[in-house]
Amino acid sequence: MSEILNNEATAADNGHVLTNADFRGITLRSFTLMSSFNYERMQSLGFLYGIMKPLRKIYAGDDEGLREAMHRHMAAFNMTCAPSTFVMGIALAMEEMYAKDKTMDTSGVNAIKVSLMGPLSGIGDTFFWGIFRILACSLGVSFAAQGNPIAPFILLFVFNLPNVLVRWFGIKLGYTQGSSLIEKLEKGGQMQLVTHCAGIIGAVSIGTMIAMWVSINCPLVFQIGEMEIIIQDYLNQIFPKLLPLAATLGVYGALKKGLNTSAIIGGIVVIGFVLGVLGAVSM
Incomplete structure (x- = not known):
């Protein structure tokens, strides 16, 4: 705790722009993280609302940079609420670095966010x-x-x-310690490696969530003589959770092509209804 306070005392010397007042605002706003939860972007709106005022401060006079930062933080985000401020602190520290150096790769901020969601949610x-x-x-x-x-x-x-307490000290720890760690990684040329590894962890986390949350089975059964062929058993032998993965990738592909979310949901309902009536899929 004393180390966090010492880091805060020297924040101005390190070029940080956020103050105790900003930390209080983030802590209070973090309680609204779940207020606009949805199944497209989950907690992203609450996350962006939590860091909106500090973002405006960091990108003061740079409207285009602020718009890009807001767009970055609209990416899907979901984790236990209390430690989320630690991720907010790290994200703000990285945004501060991006605001000063436009040549930096901005993809790292979302990679770090995704990589921290799973571990911190487990602890939380x-x-x-x-x-x-x-x-x-x-x-x-x-x-x-x-x-x-x-x-x-x-x-x-x-x-x-x-x-x-976790929310209050989480934002301070993420902002002060996170920025110094990121600066060391950037100077040592290790930031790309960390971003790559974070992306791998994020992909593994997403794959786990697909397997846990998306439930699609093929109930078709064929009788050949005395032998009963259960299609789902064969699919499991070829590739476990193949249908949930295919459905998720299909939705992802539709989003990448810019299709409207409502149209995608409507398509899922219609296709699911037709295949369900035909007995080709079940939940």
């Missing part, structure tokens, strides 16, 4: 949903069982104290 889910929530509820229930009116406040306090 473990602590906030697996530990703090259970502890807070246990204490709240024990007070409520005794008829104590402060029971709900105990629950809210125990759960939200670490929640607020």
Whole structure:
């Protein structure tokens, strides 16, 4: 904690433009991360809203740079809410570097964001949903069982104290430590390697999410003599989760071609309905 405060004290000397007031604003706005969640871009709108004011400060006088930064942060983003400010801090540190050096590759910011979503979500889910929530509820229930009116406040306090602290110090740590780390990587010529590895981790994370969330099976069964041929079994032997992957890549291809999202959703409904009636696919 003291190291974070020391880093903040020397932020001006390192050329950083964000202050405590900016950190407070990001911390407060981070609580709206899920307020506009959607299945196209997930938390991206909340993420952009959280860093919007600092972005305007970083790109002051550079409207085109601000527009490009806003467009970058509209990419799909999804993770446990509390540690998300750490990613916001790193993203702002990188945007600060891009604003100063227009020759830098801006693809790194989203690669870093995607690579951090999985690991930080695993940590966040473990602590906030697996530990703090259970502890807070246990204490709240024990007070409520005794008829104590402060029971709900105990629950809210125990759960939200670490929640607020992680958000507050996460933004500071990501902004101060993240920028220095990125500068070292850039000077050492390792930034491209880190970006490449982050992209690999992101692709693996996306593949995992497809396997977990997209459920499409082929229920077709053929009878040849006494032998029963189940198509899905053969598909699993050739390529497990082949149909979910094909469907996801199809939607991705449609998005890359610029098709309207509503049209894509409508197409999925129609195709799914027809194939479902024919018995070719099932959920």
